[in-house]
């Protein structure tokens with residue numbers, strides 16, 4: 001299966017930039033297509049009906065503007081006055097650092113600015129999981145927790161648990177957004193944590209909670 005580049009190099013995934021640029025006709029064709037909002041937004045109830053795990057993806061890339069929307073849905077700031085997020089977190093720790101791995105490298109989502117910055121130039125999707133379907137998705141989200149933000153935990157050994165709970169809630173946001181737009185996704189606990197840590201050069205406080213491939217479901 002070919003690994004189509006879903007994201008041009010160094011394109012920050014920002015709803016503000018991508019959607020505004022597309023609306024002004026400044027962006028490339030794929031961005032204009034993605035910026036066309038669905039005529040009727042799916043209800044949460046209908047998205048819950050549609051929610052499922054998808055493990056077969058087509059080669060079609062996911063447009064950057066749609067990835068930007070997905071990242072906001074996952075863990076964007078929904079109350080700018082407080083800086084709080086679309087997903088709850090343990091004691092408001094906001095420890096989730098969503099990384100986006102694609103053919104063009106790995107970028108990390110910055111909720112405060114609602115954009116991404118590049119962290120790694122290479123395609124590390126093959127290093128994420130022993131489950132082959134993971135690397136067939138055009139993008140893979142890495143749910144990485146900043147364990148320093150969970151330092152209020154009385155018992156340090158509890159931090160990975162809270163990290164996984166927080167990440168799982170973010171992942172459900174991804175599931176529901178994906179369902180609402182016809183995208184497929186699957187939460188993956190069976191990842192190669194040492195492989196990811198080595199590939200990205202993660203620091204001790206950066207804990208990989210889950211991997212979550214996202215793409216258009218394969219037909220048939």
Ligand SMILES: Cc1cc2nc3c(=O)[nH]c(=O)nc-3n(C[C@H](O)[C@H](O)[C@H](O)COP(=O)(O)O)c2cc1C
Pocket residue numbers: 051052053054055131186187188189190191
């Ligand atoms: C914590 C967690 C870890 C999971 N890990 C994997 C995994 O490693 N590989 C996989 O294919 N699916 C994984 N899944 C997805 C489940 O297999 C899936 O949700 C379940 O089969 C029910 O299917 P549904 O999501 O379509 O309802 C995981 C789900 C959860 C909640």
